[in-house]
Amino acid sequence: MPKKFDFFKAEAGKEEPESRQNQWAIVINTIENTADKEGYRIDEGIKDAVIALNALQINTGQSCEGHVERGISAPWIRIEAPNEPEERFIGQNKAFEEVAQKYKMPLDQAKRMFNLDAYWEAIHKICRRAILKSIMVVGIIAISAISP
Numbered sequence: 171m172p173k174k175f176d177f178f179k180a181e182a183g184k185e186e187p188e189s190r191q192n193q194w195a196i197v198i199n200t201i202e203n204t205a206d207k208e209g210y211r212i213d214e215g216i217k218d219a220v221i222a223l224n225a226l227q228i229n230t231g232q233s234c235e236g237h238v239e240r241g242i243s244a245p246w247i248r249i250e251a252p253n254e255p256e257e258r259f260i261g262q263n264k265a266f267e268e269v270a271q272k273y274k275m276p277l278d279q280a281k282r283m284f285n286l287d288a289y290w291e292a293i294h295k296i297c298r299r300a301i302l303k304s305i306m307v308v309g310i311i312a313i314s315a316i317s318p
Contacts, residue, residue, distance in 0.1 A: 197221055198221055214235065219247060228249060229250050229251065233245075233247040260299075261295075261299050262292075262296055265292045265293075266292045268295065269288045269291050272288075273288040
C-alpha cells in the first residue's frame with residue numbers, strides 16, 4: 171500500500187518534492203484505471219479535478235463532466251467520507267427500492283441518478299419521512315411533558 175501523502179507536511183516544506191510527485195503519480199494511475207459498475211471510465215473533462223482532490227486525500231465517489239443532452243449539464247464531483255455507510259439516511263434504501271420499481275429500473279441506476287426524476291423522487295420521499303418522524307417525536311415529547 172502506498173504511503174499516504176501529508177498535504178500539511180508538504181505545505182510546511184517537510185515533505186520531499188519527489189514524495190509528492192510519487193503520490194501524484196500513484197493517484198493518476200489509480201484514477202486512470204478506475205471504472206464504474208457499467209465499465210465507464212471517469213470523464214476526461216473532470217478527470218484532472220478528481221485526480222487533484224484524491225491527491226489531497228479528499229475522497230470522491232462519483233463525477234461527471236456534464237452533458238447537454240441528458241442529466242445535469244454542469245460538471246460535478248461527489249465528495250464522500252471513507253467507509254461511508256450504504257444507507258446514510260433512515261429508510262433510504264426502501265425509498266430507492268420503491269422508486270426503482272415504479273420506474274421499472276434497476277436499483278443501482280435509481281441510486282446513481284440515471285433517471286433524475288426517479289432519483290429526486292426518492293430523495294423527496296426520504297426527506298418527507300424524516301420530517302414526519304421528527305414531528306411525531308416532538309409531539310410525543312410535548313405530550314409527555316404535559317402529562318401528569
